[in-house]
Amino acid sequence: MTLAGLSLRDLEYVVAVAELRHFGRAAERCAVSQPSLSAQIRKLEETLGLALFERTSRKVLLTPRGEPIVAQARVVLDEARRLMALADGSDGRLTGRLRLAAIHTLGPYLFPHILPPLRSIWPDLTLILSEGRTDALLEELRDGRIDAVLLALPVESDGLVAEPLFFEPFLLAHPIGHRLCGTPDLLLGDLDAGELLLLEEGHCLRDQALAACGLTARGGGVHATGLETLRHMVAAGAGCTLMPLLATRGVDGSTAGVGGLVEYRPFDGGKPPGRVVGLVWRASDPRDRGLRELADLLRRGTPAGTEPLLSQKVD
CATH class of the missing domain: 3.40.190.10 (Periplasmic binding protein-like II)
Known part of the structure; x- marks a missing residue:
């Protein structure tokens, strides 16, 4: 095997397929036709003497021997970009x-x-x-x-x-008509842990909300898969939650209130959670x-x- 059988472009094709798990989408990302991309990957596999991907009618999987090859391909591409950054005189600036x-x-x-x-x-x-x-x-x-x-x-x-x-503060998001609507000087201690809505496990915001409220990780209950679902759960009256400030307003400063069904309130009493x-x-x-x-x-x-x-x- 010689280096003449390898090209950076072929490595880009391989990494794209490994990341997207789809030859068609990988070809779109690389701005090349799918047949050309597939042919080049086949050629590379022949050069390496191993199969990089397991191809089925439903999905594309990396083979066990292909995983370290793709990992090293990323390293090679990263170093190639470093070389180009040094050569183009950008002096570490953002280009490309x-x-x-x-x-x-x-x-x-x-x-x-x-x-x-x-x-x-x-x-x-x-x-x-x-x-x-x-x-x-x-x-x-x-x-x-x-x-x-x-x-x-x-x-x-x-x-x-x-x-x-x-630093992005958290606001309390509660449905209109909630018991805390008229409460002055809102504090974290005013929250009822039993009505606190959370994102599902794996979201850092879930852990941050629990820590802010002085609660330990808890299972069970109703959890949302995303922030927008969480907002709609509040609008539906299922409970209240801590919402990052940026998620409570549009770019123009308007309130994201789900048709006026959700109210956002800052916390008092020193530095807010966030x-x-x-x-x-x-x-x-x-x-x-x-x-x-x-x-x-x-x-x-x-x-x-x-x-x-x-x-x-x-x-």
């Missing part, structure tokens, strides 16, 4: 493509705020946005499948750079300078009602 992800409870509400300034300052930067849960996104980040993540800090940052951006939102990327990324510039931009343009943060403010 940036794969930016966010946790489910943040992305839909923060992306509309940050896209206009990003497009204005880096018009030639190609943004690829995605969402997921914290653990899965950090795994994708470490594997090189994404470049940076917007999530709640702190996180295990071995090999990563974690820059805090802002979360620290930060930007995380690999410490080895050659665009460290540009990613720090991105963090500074996001910090300076924090949405109304949030508090910009400096690094030393995160424990």
Whole structure:
């Protein structure tokens, strides 16, 4: 086997199929026809002398021998991007493509705020946005499948750079006519744990809500799969919940109230419950300078009602 049988483009094809588990969608991402992509992957498999994928009529799976090959392909592609960054004179600035992800409870509400300034300052930067849960996104980040993540800090940052951006308070979301509607000076102690609605396990916001209310993880009860379902459960009168500030309003500042059925109220009594939102990327990324510039931009343009943060403010 010689290096002449390998190409970076073929490795991009392999990684795309491994991530999307679909040859057609992988071909669309790589801007190539599906027959061409399939043929090149077959050729690469012949060169390597092994099958990378298990192909069925329903899905595409990585073979056991294919998993380490794809992992190493990501490393090779990452190093190739590092080489190009050094060669094009960008000096670590953001150029080309940036794969930016966010946790489910943040992305839909923060992306509309940050896209206009990003497009204005880096018009030639190609943004690829995605969402997921914290653990899965950090795994994708470490594997090189994404470049940076917007999530709640702190996180295990071995090999990563974690820059805090802002503190986002939680508001109480309760249905109109709820017993707390007329309560002055709302405190966390006013909540009834039995009526607290939560996201299902695996969402960091669930753990943050439980911690804010001084509760331990609990099973049973009714849980929502996403923040919008949680909001509608509140509107239906099923209970109340802690809602991140950005999720309570539109980009224009209007209230996301599900037809006026949900009321949002801030907590009194000192610092409100909330979360620290930060930007995380690999410490080895050659665009460290540009990613720090991105963090500074996001910090300076924090949405109304949030508090910009400096690094030393995160424990």
